[in-house]
Amino acid sequence: MLFQNAPAATTNYMIAGYVVIFGGLALYLISLAVRRNNLKQDLDVLTNEQGTSDAPDQKS
Amino acid sequence: MQAKPRLLTILDIVCVILMIIATGMVFLYAPEEAVMGNVQRVFYFHVSAAWVGMISFLVAAVAGIAYLRTARMKWDIVGLASVEIGMVFSFIAVVMGSIWARPIWNTWWTWDPRLTTVTIMLLVYAAYLMLRAGIDDPDRRARFGAVYTILGFLSVPLTFFSARLFRTIHPVVIGTNQPGSEGAFDMTPRMLQTFLFSLFVFTILYADLLWHRIRLGELANKVEQLKMKVMS
Numbered sequence: 001m002l003f004q005n006a007p008a009a010t011t012n013y014m015i016a017g018y019v020v021i022f023g024g025l026a027l028y029l030i031s032l033a034v035r036r037n038n039l040k041q042d043l044d045v046l047t048n049e050q051g052t053s054d055a056p057d058q059k060s
Numbered sequence: 061m062q063a064k065p066r067l068l069t070i071l072d073i074v075c076v077i078l079m080i081i082a083t084g085m086v087f088l089y090a091p092e093e094a095v096m097g098n099v100q101r102v103f104y105f106h107v108s109a110a111w112v113g114m115i116s117f118l119v120a121a122v123a124g125i126a127y128l129r130t131a132r133m134k135w136d137i138v139g140l141a142s143v144e145i146g147m148v149f150s151f152i153a154v155v156m157g158s159i160w161a162r163p164i165w166n167t168w169w170t171w172d173p174r175l176t177t178v179t180i181m182l183l184v185y186a187a188y189l190m191l192r193a194g195i196d197d198p199d200r201r202a203r204f205g206a207v208y209t210i211l212g213f214l215s216v217p218l219t220f221f222s223a224r225l226f227r228t229i230h231p232v233v234i235g236t237n238q239p240g241s242e243g244a245f246d247m248t249p250r251m252l253q254t255f256l257f258s259l260f261v262f263t264i265l266y267a268d269l270l271w272h273r274i275r276l277g278e279l280a281n282k283v284e285q286l287k288m289k290v291m292s
Binding site for chain 2: 017
């Protein structure tokens with residue numbers, strides 16, 4: 001960069017940097033949403049299961 | 061299951077608006093750096109991401125102390141949430157820094173003191189996530205997590221001060237650069253305003269993500285308790 005009279009042409013690197021931050025954030029948000037949905041499903045299944053086991057025995 | 065609080069929805073919207081403004085400032089308001097060119101704009105979000113990484117680990121250590129004092133599970137949830145967010149932002153900061161380094165240092169990576177200490181910090185917290193996943197008993201896991209986040213936090217000041225204490229090519233924002241640092245620059249007022257605003261926006265973003273991640277942790281806790289109840 002000695003005797004340089006114009007800024008270096010580094011726009012591609014800047015774009016790559018911002019793809020990383022926005023891509024990374026988007027992936028993290030998606031991972032939060034996916035995990036939340038999975039946990040909600042697990043909670044529904046477990047609540048039903050608990051309801052079934054807590055119910056009085058129908059045969060007696 | 062608790063409905064999403066109204067305040068959290070407002071915080072989500074505020075975060076999106078602030079991120080748009082910060083991005084606009086980075087690309088439209090801050091001037092192009094005279095020597096490095098446009099890649100210098102990576103600096104604003106790179107430092108902000110690294111900042112969020114470090115405050116996340118600080119919050120996790122404080123949550124660890126709070127858990128050891130009170131034995132309340134909510135502090136374990138806060139600690140785990142904060143470490144996870146810290147890992148995401150620290151990793152993003154490292155990758156962004158590597159992209160900046162390619163045209164400025166002429167290499168993607170070098171075992172410079174700052175880069176070495178940040179790698180150690182990331183490995184310390186990656187080990188935390190892996191080790192706690194291997195402990196089944198919730199109380200033991202929380203106790204282990206609390207002690208680990210307190211001890212693991214030692215790697216954070218080591219990383220922060222490495223660029224000031226050791227001979228390094230990594231530039232510093234606050235303080236005097238080492239004689240061999242490459243890529244340092246003087247900030248114009250517009251650059252400084254953009255930088256400070258980015259730090260502020262990322263701090264708000266951290267609070268928003270932490271809240272979401274804590275809610276997820278509470279849900280996971282509820283599912284785990286129910287699983288144990290059904291299985292017993």
